[in-house]
Amino acid sequence: MQEQIEKIKKNALEEIEKVQETKTLNEVKVKYLGKKGELTQVLRGMGELSPEERPKVGNSVNKARSEIEKAIEEKEEKFANQELQKKLEKETIDITLPGSKIKRGSKHPVNRVIEEIEDLFVSMGYDVVAGPELETDEFCFERLNLPKGHPARDMQDSFYITNEYLLRTQTSAVQARTMLANTEKTPIRMICAGKTYRREDDATHSHQFGQVEGLVIDKKERNVSLADLKGTLEIFVKKLIGKNCELRFRPSYFPFTEPSYEVDVSCFKCGGKGCSLCKQTGWIEVLGAGIVHPNVLKMNGYDPEKYGGFAFGTGLERLAMFKYEIPDMRYLYANDIRFLSQFDRKDEE
């Protein structure tokens, strides 16, 4: 019987050694260790043995069984490893492949203009300030010498949220805010760019647009004059748009400046000869400006006998159109990447 067990064991180990795949391995397992397997058969025949021999044979069968089990386990493990290896090989990532590029957006031309203006004015000693877009009637109009019922309010048809609150129609509101907030009543040099809103919408107007505001207040003896305003605006426009730009001051009216001016720039398209863009005049209006009205100084805590200065305001879309020679304002709102991405290149030139 011992011989038989040894033989079964030997055969089993040989077969296991030869096995190439999991399926045959399972068959071998059943053949030797299963309920009807060869070793089990040996155990069944133990009844015929003498009581002394039984434990010996039982022992041998168990030993053979665990040896065969161990061999099968090792083989199973080997197969599992091979399979994993194959899977890993299939799944390797080729790191030499070029990745797919993430598209970067580009800065909007209006934001480019804002940054450039802020840099320029900071270099001349101005502070960059900001104000709320949801503004009060008080700051947008009243403190700028435009009391309720003033006819000049009609020039700026507005979005009122309540009787007191509206979307600001002009960044000039920030003039009043800056003067009032400066409790020490020291000189002011500020620039403020931001969004403004008016209830109008046609080919050349949008209900939302950008403005930039400038305000300079100083002691009377410093004599901040119209000449300073002119010089400042000339630097501003020539730096931003081009050295060859000409400026023209025309008398105008704003309730918060006196005297007031509208400032024209020679047409970038025709250079001043006259074309369809400038309506054959050679000039395009870009800025409102003037000497700060004494009432505005007074209403915001500055003594007009002791202080004076100038203010100006302009539309950002206009400036962007001039600077980049954009023929139609609507491009600025269309959010078309083909249009917007062109300016990356333009600024490098």
Ligand code: PHE
């Ligand atoms: N706020 C004026 C406008 O929107 C422009 C302006 C600003 C005029 C400052 C004079 C001084 O038309």
